Amino acid sequence: MLMEQVLLALTPLMIGTALLGVTLGIIWGALPGLSTTMAMALLIGLSTGMSQSVAIMFMLGVYTGSVFGGAISAVLINIPGTPDAVPTMMEGYPLAQRGEGGLALGTAIAASFMGNWVGIVLLISFIPLLLTLALEFRSWEMFLLAMWGIAISGTMASGEKPLKGWISGWIGLLIAFVGLDSIHGVSRFTFGSFTLDDGISYIPLLIGLFGLAEVLRVLPQDSPTGIPTQVGRVVPPMRTLFKYSRAAVRSGLIGTIVGAIPGAGANVASFFSYDIGRRRASKEEQKKWGKGSYEGIVCAEVANNANIGGSMLPTLTLGIPGNAAAAAILAALELKNVVVGPTIQTENPGLIFFIYIGLIIANFLMYGMAIVLIKPCVKLFSLPQTLILPMIIPVCVIGAFAVRLSYFDVYLMLSAGVAGYVLHRFGFPVAPMVLAVLLGPLADENLRRALVIFEDKEWWSVFTSPIGDILILVVLYTFYDGIFRRRG
Amino acid sequence: MEEALIMLTKTKLLIAASVAAMAVTPSVAQAEWPERPITAVVMYSAGGGTDTVLRALSAEMAKQMDWQIDVVNKPGAVGGVATKFVLNKSSDGYTWLGAANYNKFARVKGGAESKSWEDWYYMQAGTSLASWSVRPESPFKKFEDVIAEARKRPGEVTISTSGSGGLWHELAAIVAQAAGVELKYVPYKGGKPATLAGLNGEVDIAGGGVHEHIEFVRAGKLRNLQQTGPEDIKLEDGTVMPSVGNFLPQIKNDLPFSGIYNIGIRRDAPIEVIQAVQNAFVAAVNSDSFKEVVKKRKLFIDIKLGEEADRRAAFLEAVTANTFQKLNVPGAKTPEELGLPDPAEFDKWWPPKGYKPLPLAGS
Amino acid sequence: MTQNESSEPPEEKAHFTGEEGGGERTTPRKDLGAAVVIGILAITAMAFSLRLEVPTSIYTAPGLLPFLTGLSLLAMAIGLGVGAIRDGGSKDYFAAARAGAQNYLSQQEARRTLLLIAVLVFYIFLAGQISFNLRLPTPFFVFQFSSWEAISMPILAAILWFFWRAPIWKCGLFSILMIFFLAGIFRYAFHILLPAVG
Structure with missing residues (x-):
C-alpha cells in the first residue's frame, strides 16, 4: 500500500503539480499582503475542479512554498510576506542592508528545508505521543499559551524598553476584544455596528501595519534606502545550519508541537521559537539579535516550516485542523467526499501515506525552486524602491479585501497603515501588536471558557493541570525577566 | 439589457456607463438564462458543514445545467453579513444565498431586516x-x-x-x-x-x-x-x-430537530428565473452524486419547496425567537419585536398578512 | 536645542537597522505625549467595558478582560509618562511640542508622507463608493473591467509619476500592467469578486 502511494505520487503529473504549487506558493508568499492563509482559503474553491490527488498535491505545494516565500520580501524590503516571517524580517533586513541579503535568504532556505524535515519526521514517527500532548491543551492551557505569547511582546521591542513593547501589545489586545464575545455573544466595543460584530481580522491589520506603513515611511524619503544591489552568494549555507544545529532542532520541536495544537498556527510557532532562541543563544550571539542574527533566522524559519508537519497531525488523525491552512486542505478533501476523521485509515487507506509523500516531495521542490527563484526575486526587489513600493499599494488593497470580501477591511488596512506610521514615529514597535491581535482572541475566549468550566469547582482545581502549572511559571518568568532584567 | 451587462450595486454614486453598443443579444433574456456566471454566497466559512454541502449541491447544479456557479464565502453575524450582501445586489437572480436553517438566526440575532418568507425564497435540500x-x-x-x-x-x-x-x-x-x-x-x-x-x-x-x-x-x-x-x-x-x-x-x-441546508434567492427576482433555479435545484438534489455526499455524512435529503418551505422558515424562526428568549441570549430580538407567534399558536397565525406564495410549478 | 531633540535629521534614518523602535529616535517629550494618549485610550476602554452587560457571574463577564487590560495599560502609560518626566520630558512641553510639529511639517519628506496618505484616503474612499463591472464578450472569453481597475490605474500611475519620476507613459504602462495582472489573478483564477463590486 505504501509503495502504491509512492508510485502514484511520483508520476510526472504529480511532480509537475507539486512544482507548480510550490512555485506559485513562493511567489504568493513573497508578495506583501498575500498570506498563506488566504492562498489556502482561495484554493478550496479552485480544488473542486481538480482530481483528488492533484488537489492535495497542489495544496501541499502551495502551503510549503508560501510559508517559505514570506521570508523573501521580509529580508529584501522589510515587509513580511506572511505573518510568520516577522521574526525573519527583524533579523534578515538588517543583514540585507549590510549586503548579506543573499546569505540571509540562503540561511532561510536551508532552515526551511530542515524545518520541513523535522515536521515530517515527527509527524510520521510520533503521532500517538504528539497527539496525546496536543489533546492535553484544553481551554486553560490554551489561555496560558496565548498569555505567554502576549508576555513575549515586551521582549520583542528590540532596542526599546520592554514597556513600549508591552504597551503596543496591550493596544493590540484591546483591538482583539472588538466584536462579539465568543462565550455569551455580547457585542464589545462595536458601537452598534454589525460589521464590527465579527471582530477585527488580523490580516488587514497586518497588511496595514507592515505593508502600507513601510510604504508610507520609506517612499517619501529623499533617497529611499533600498537594499544594496550586491546581495552576495545565495547558496544555502549548510554549514551555518550545523553551527546552529541545537537551535534548529529546538525550533523544529517547538514548531511541530505548536502546529499540532489546534488553534495555534505558524505565526505563533515562529514568534515562540524566536523568543526562546534569543534566551538560549550565547552571550555573543545575543548582542547581534535584532541587528542581524543568522541564528534568529534559523529559529524562525525552522519553526514555521516544522509547523506544517505538526499542523497535519490532528488534521489527519482526528479531522480537526491544526491551523487555518490545514483546515483548507481538510475542506478540499471534504469537497472530494473524503471524510477525514479517526477512521481515515480504514475508510481511505493510503491517503495518509500519500500526504506524507506529498509533503516530502513539496519540501524537495521548495528547496530547489527557492534557489532558482531567489536570484530573480533579488533582482526584482533591487529595482528602485520608488517603483516597487507604489506597486505594493494595490496588492495591499486587494489582499485586505479578499479574505472576507469586505471593503470594511480595506478601510481597516488603511487605518492600520497610518497608525503603524505614527507608532513608528513615536518609537513603538508594531510586531508586539500583531502578536497580541493574533493571540488576544485565543487568550480571551479560552480564559472565559475555562472560567465557565471552573466556576463550580474549588479554586485550587485551576492548578491540577501539570502543563498549565508549567505554563504559569513560564509566563511569570517572562514578565519578571522583562521587567527586572533589561536586555540591550 | 444594460442591467445584465453592468452590475450597479451601490446607489450612492452610480456610474451608468453606456454599453448599449455591446447589447446585440435579444432582450428576451429568460430563454437563455443565465447569460453570465452565477455567484452563490455561502453564509458560513469555507470548509464547514454548510459550505461543503452547498458547494457539492451547486457543483451538481452547474454540471447538470451547464451553468457557471462561483461559490464565495461571506461568514459573519450568524448569516447577517451574507444576507445584506445579497440584498445589496441586483435582484436578477444571479446572486444566491447559500444558507442554513432558512437563515433564521439572521433576523433574530444578526441584524438583518428581511423576512425569510416575504423577501426571500428558500429551497430546502436536506437536513442534519x-x-x-x-x-x-x-x-x-x-x-x-x-x-x-x-x-x-x-x-x-x-x-x-x-x-x-x-x-x-x-x-x-x-x-x-x-x-x-x-x-x-x-x-x-x-x-x-x-x-x-x-x-x-x-x-x-x-x-x-x-x-x-x-x-x-x-x-x-x-x-x-x-x-x-x-x-x-x-x-x-x-x-x-x-x-x-x-x-x-x-x-x-x-422530531426530527434538525439543521437544514438551503439555497435562497431574492423573492423579487423574475419568476421565470426562480423557476429555472428551482428546476435545477430539484434535479441536483435528486442526483446520485449528491445523494452519495449526503449519505456519507449521515445527512438526509428532504426537499421542501414553495409554500411549505416558506411556512417552515417562519415556523423555525418563531421557535428560535422563543427559545432564545427563554435562554436569555444577549442581543436576540424577542418574538414580539419580530411579530412572531408562540410555536404552539403557529398554525393559527399562518399565513401572515401580506404573505403571497410564489406561482411556481412543481412545488 | 529643543528643536534638535524633537526632530530626526534625515541622515539618522538612513542608518535604520532592525525592526521598528530600534531605528527611530524618540525623545522624552514624545514619550510623554504618547503616554497621555495611551492613558486616555486605557480609561476609555475601561469605561466602555464597565458598561457591558454581565449575563451571569462577574468571573465570566464579557467586560472583565477588557477592563483588566485597560487597567494594566493605564499603569503602563503612567510608567511611561513618569519615566519621560524624569528624563525632562515636561520641560516647556507645549512650546517644544509645537516646535517639534512645525519642524516635522517643514521637512519635505513629512509633507510628502502626508500627501501620500491623502491620496491613499481619496483612492480607497473612491474605490469604495463607485461600483460597476463591465462585461465585454470577446470570441474567446468574457473580458471584464471593473470600477476598481478604472480607479486604481490612474491613481497608481500618479503615485508612480510623483515618486518614481519616470516619463508619464512609463508610469501609465507599469500601472496598467500591474492592475490587470492583479485583477486577473483574483478574477479569472480564483473567481472572486473584486473590491467595490459589493
Missing part, C-alpha cells in the same frame, strides 16, 4: 441531526444518566456547543427543556473544536451534529447518548445511535 456524545470512559452510559445527574446538580453538567446562540446550542437547549433539566452550555468556535472538547474531556458531553460525531462513534472514541432523529441510527458494526424520542416520548412527534 443533533447529537450528544461522551467519551467511552464517561460515567454517563445512557441519556437517562445525564438527566439524573443534571437533576442532582442543575446547571453544572457541561455540554459543548459550536457557538453561543448557534444551531447546536438551540437544539441542545430544546432537548434539555423537554427533559426538564438545566445544562451548562460551553461555546466553542465551530463544530470541530466543540467535538474536540468532548474528546479531551473538557466538557462532560460533546454537543454537535450526528455528522460531526459519527466518525468518532465508529472509531470507538465517542459514545452516542442521543440524536434528534425520529428513529435510531444503526451503524454497520451494530452500534446504535438512539433517537431522543425513546427517552422523551412527549417530543417524539415533533
Whole structure:
C-alpha cells in the first residue's frame, strides 16, 4: 500500500503539480499582503475542479512554498510576506542592508528545508505521543499559551524598553476584544455596528501595519534606502545550519508541537521559537539579535516550516485542523467526499501515506525552486524602491479585501497603515501588536471558557493541570525577566 | 439589457456607463438564462458543514445545467453579513444565498431586516441531526444518566456547543427543556473544536451534529447518548445511535430537530428565473452524486419547496425567537419585536398578512 | 536645542537597522505625549467595558478582560509618562511640542508622507463608493473591467509619476500592467469578486 502511494505520487503529473504549487506558493508568499492563509482559503474553491490527488498535491505545494516565500520580501524590503516571517524580517533586513541579503535568504532556505524535515519526521514517527500532548491543551492551557505569547511582546521591542513593547501589545489586545464575545455573544466595543460584530481580522491589520506603513515611511524619503544591489552568494549555507544545529532542532520541536495544537498556527510557532532562541543563544550571539542574527533566522524559519508537519497531525488523525491552512486542505478533501476523521485509515487507506509523500516531495521542490527563484526575486526587489513600493499599494488593497470580501477591511488596512506610521514615529514597535491581535482572541475566549468550566469547582482545581502549572511559571518568568532584567 | 451587462450595486454614486453598443443579444433574456456566471454566497466559512454541502449541491447544479456557479464565502453575524450582501445586489437572480436553517438566526440575532418568507425564497435540500456524545470512559452510559445527574446538580453538567446562540446550542437547549433539566452550555468556535472538547474531556458531553460525531462513534472514541432523529441510527458494526424520542416520548412527534441546508434567492427576482433555479435545484438534489455526499455524512435529503418551505422558515424562526428568549441570549430580538407567534399558536397565525406564495410549478 | 531633540535629521534614518523602535529616535517629550494618549485610550476602554452587560457571574463577564487590560495599560502609560518626566520630558512641553510639529511639517519628506496618505484616503474612499463591472464578450472569453481597475490605474500611475519620476507613459504602462495582472489573478483564477463590486 505504501509503495502504491509512492508510485502514484511520483508520476510526472504529480511532480509537475507539486512544482507548480510550490512555485506559485513562493511567489504568493513573497508578495506583501498575500498570506498563506488566504492562498489556502482561495484554493478550496479552485480544488473542486481538480482530481483528488492533484488537489492535495497542489495544496501541499502551495502551503510549503508560501510559508517559505514570506521570508523573501521580509529580508529584501522589510515587509513580511506572511505573518510568520516577522521574526525573519527583524533579523534578515538588517543583514540585507549590510549586503548579506543573499546569505540571509540562503540561511532561510536551508532552515526551511530542515524545518520541513523535522515536521515530517515527527509527524510520521510520533503521532500517538504528539497527539496525546496536543489533546492535553484544553481551554486553560490554551489561555496560558496565548498569555505567554502576549508576555513575549515586551521582549520583542528590540532596542526599546520592554514597556513600549508591552504597551503596543496591550493596544493590540484591546483591538482583539472588538466584536462579539465568543462565550455569551455580547457585542464589545462595536458601537452598534454589525460589521464590527465579527471582530477585527488580523490580516488587514497586518497588511496595514507592515505593508502600507513601510510604504508610507520609506517612499517619501529623499533617497529611499533600498537594499544594496550586491546581495552576495545565495547558496544555502549548510554549514551555518550545523553551527546552529541545537537551535534548529529546538525550533523544529517547538514548531511541530505548536502546529499540532489546534488553534495555534505558524505565526505563533515562529514568534515562540524566536523568543526562546534569543534566551538560549550565547552571550555573543545575543548582542547581534535584532541587528542581524543568522541564528534568529534559523529559529524562525525552522519553526514555521516544522509547523506544517505538526499542523497535519490532528488534521489527519482526528479531522480537526491544526491551523487555518490545514483546515483548507481538510475542506478540499471534504469537497472530494473524503471524510477525514479517526477512521481515515480504514475508510481511505493510503491517503495518509500519500500526504506524507506529498509533503516530502513539496519540501524537495521548495528547496530547489527557492534557489532558482531567489536570484530573480533579488533582482526584482533591487529595482528602485520608488517603483516597487507604489506597486505594493494595490496588492495591499486587494489582499485586505479578499479574505472576507469586505471593503470594511480595506478601510481597516488603511487605518492600520497610518497608525503603524505614527507608532513608528513615536518609537513603538508594531510586531508586539500583531502578536497580541493574533493571540488576544485565543487568550480571551479560552480564559472565559475555562472560567465557565471552573466556576463550580474549588479554586485550587485551576492548578491540577501539570502543563498549565508549567505554563504559569513560564509566563511569570517572562514578565519578571522583562521587567527586572533589561536586555540591550 | 444594460442591467445584465453592468452590475450597479451601490446607489450612492452610480456610474451608468453606456454599453448599449455591446447589447446585440435579444432582450428576451429568460430563454437563455443565465447569460453570465452565477455567484452563490455561502453564509458560513469555507470548509464547514454548510459550505461543503452547498458547494457539492451547486457543483451538481452547474454540471447538470451547464451553468457557471462561483461559490464565495461571506461568514459573519450568524448569516447577517451574507444576507445584506445579497440584498445589496441586483435582484436578477444571479446572486444566491447559500444558507442554513432558512437563515433564521439572521433576523433574530444578526441584524438583518428581511423576512425569510416575504423577501426571500428558500429551497430546502436536506437536513442534519443533533447529537450528544461522551467519551467511552464517561460515567454517563445512557441519556437517562445525564438527566439524573443534571437533576442532582442543575446547571453544572457541561455540554459543548459550536457557538453561543448557534444551531447546536438551540437544539441542545430544546432537548434539555423537554427533559426538564438545566445544562451548562460551553461555546466553542465551530463544530470541530466543540467535538474536540468532548474528546479531551473538557466538557462532560460533546454537543454537535450526528455528522460531526459519527466518525468518532465508529472509531470507538465517542459514545452516542442521543440524536434528534425520529428513529435510531444503526451503524454497520451494530452500534446504535438512539433517537431522543425513546427517552422523551412527549417530543417524539415533533422530531426530527434538525439543521437544514438551503439555497435562497431574492423573492423579487423574475419568476421565470426562480423557476429555472428551482428546476435545477430539484434535479441536483435528486442526483446520485449528491445523494452519495449526503449519505456519507449521515445527512438526509428532504426537499421542501414553495409554500411549505416558506411556512417552515417562519415556523423555525418563531421557535428560535422563543427559545432564545427563554435562554436569555444577549442581543436576540424577542418574538414580539419580530411579530412572531408562540410555536404552539403557529398554525393559527399562518399565513401572515401580506404573505403571497410564489406561482411556481412543481412545488 | 529643543528643536534638535524633537526632530530626526534625515541622515539618522538612513542608518535604520532592525525592526521598528530600534531605528527611530524618540525623545522624552514624545514619550510623554504618547503616554497621555495611551492613558486616555486605557480609561476609555475601561469605561466602555464597565458598561457591558454581565449575563451571569462577574468571573465570566464579557467586560472583565477588557477592563483588566485597560487597567494594566493605564499603569503602563503612567510608567511611561513618569519615566519621560524624569528624563525632562515636561520641560516647556507645549512650546517644544509645537516646535517639534512645525519642524516635522517643514521637512519635505513629512509633507510628502502626508500627501501620500491623502491620496491613499481619496483612492480607497473612491474605490469604495463607485461600483460597476463591465462585461465585454470577446470570441474567446468574457473580458471584464471593473470600477476598481478604472480607479486604481490612474491613481497608481500618479503615485508612480510623483515618486518614481519616470516619463508619464512609463508610469501609465507599469500601472496598467500591474492592475490587470492583479485583477486577473483574483478574477479569472480564483473567481472572486473584486473590491467595490459589493
